Amino acid sequence: MKNRTVPEVSRALLKRLARLQQRKYRDREGLFLAEGLRTVRELLGQMTDPDTLDCLVCTSEGLALFPESSLYSGALFLASEDDFTRVAGTSSPQGVLGVFRQPVFPFxxxxxxxxxxxxxxxxxxxxxxxxxxxxxxxxxxxxxxxxxxxxxxxxxxxxxxxxxxxxxxxxxxxxxxxxxxxxxxxxxxxxxxxxxxxxxxxxxxxxxxxxxxxxxxxxxxxxxxxxxxxxxxxxxxxxxxxxxxxxxxxxxxxxxxxxxxxxxx
CATH class of the missing domain: 3.40.1280.10 (SPOUT methyltransferase, trefoil knot domain)
Incomplete structure (x- = not known):
């Protein structure tokens, strides 16, 4: 997939992603972050409702490793290496980040x-x-x-x-x-x-x-x-x-x- 077909992540979305590193914001929005190609793939494979995925954010390298991301083009955004590192929450990010809705289960x-x-x-x-x-x-x-x-x-x-x-x-x-x-x-x-x-x-x-x-x-x-x-x-x-x-x-x-x-x- 060519990078030019993927919209760049906005500053507002980057700010939102950074906030989701904190539990109070995760709970407030009912969302959570998943970083890493394998983790994101596993969660996508477990989804039963497409609305569970809020968005995907990838670097150029991440897109190259994750060709099936094109299936989620409406929720897919491109980030620079520096921006991605700031929001990923890991010391060695893999360039693939997913935001998912927290499931709700009965007590x-x-x-x-x-x-x-x-x-x-x-x-x-x-x-x-x-x-x-x-x-x-x-x-x-x-x-x-x-x-x-x-x-x-x-x-x-x-x-x-x-x-x-x-x-x-x-x-x-x-x-x-x-x-x-x-x-x-x-x-x-x-x-x-x-x-x-x-x-x-x-x-x-x-x-x-x-x-x-x-x-x-x-x-x-x-x-x-x-x-x-x-x-x-x-x-x-x-x-x-x-x-x-x-x-x-x-x-x-x-x-x-x-x-x-x-x-x-």
Whole structure:
């Protein structure tokens, strides 16, 4: 595609893109940024509604790497390398940036579940890579949704978006201002709250899993908070291998993946 066929990005749009690096503007506009060819392609592939895409902004090099961008010509704009770097939010941008509408999902207790169901609750997870990886893993293994409590990094942080591999558009995810209260509502709906905790029992020895589960993954350094632990129907841990453990704990995303695999497969 020749660059002259693509309109140049306006200063107003550049200003808007820069603002979307901040969560308050993302929430206000209901939009999020995705930077990088692979990330943008993954999200475009997950779209079920063309209106989910707000716009695409590419450099000349980005356009050369992204020939299918011509399919979105009405929403496609060309940016200089300098302008792109200022709005991309990464140190080594790839020249392809997408702006997408944030999907809206019902709260977990408002949904219906025909049979077995597993939700993953995040209690003050602060690493966007962990949150994105948990989203991706939950989508792969067939979990029913994620619920983030206060203190958990924004689902639409650009690093979270990148590590979620396009799963943001299809995997139900919501936030709550009071995680213990939300978990209590789910318990009333028949869910068992199971927390990952170093004080728990071996996850392989707790007997059959309940049909409906909320698996709670806690903060990377401090684990699940006491207010949530107090609600737990079961505490489980992943034991270390032979001999003394050479590290204090597992990565939060790895722990979530191991437990989801055991419950779902």
């Amino acid at each position: 977990p207790h408002e949904r219906s579940y025909p049979g077995q169901a597993i939700l993953v609750a995040l209690d003050e997870l602060q690493d966007p890579g962990n949150v994105g990886t948990i989203l991706r893993t939950a989508a792969w293994l067939g979990a029913d949704g994620l619920l983030a409590g206060p203190g958990t990094v924004d689902f639409y942080n650009t690093k979270t978006v990148r590590s979620s591999a396009g799963s943001l558009l299809g995997m139900p995810h919501t936030r709550t201002g009071n995680l213990p209260e939300a978990l209590g509502q789910l318990q009333k709906a028949g869910f068992a709250v199971i927390c990952s905790s170093l004080d728990g029992v071996d996850f392989r020895s707790g007997g059959a899993w309940p049909e409906r589960i909320v698996l709670v993954i806690g903060n990377e350094a401090n684990g699940v908070g006491p207010g949530v632990i107090a609600l737990a129907d079961r505490l489980v841990k992943i034991p270390h291998g032979r001999g003394a453990a050479k590290v204090e704990s597992l990565n939060a995303a790895v722990s979530a993946a191991i437990l989801m695999e055991r419950i779902l497969l």
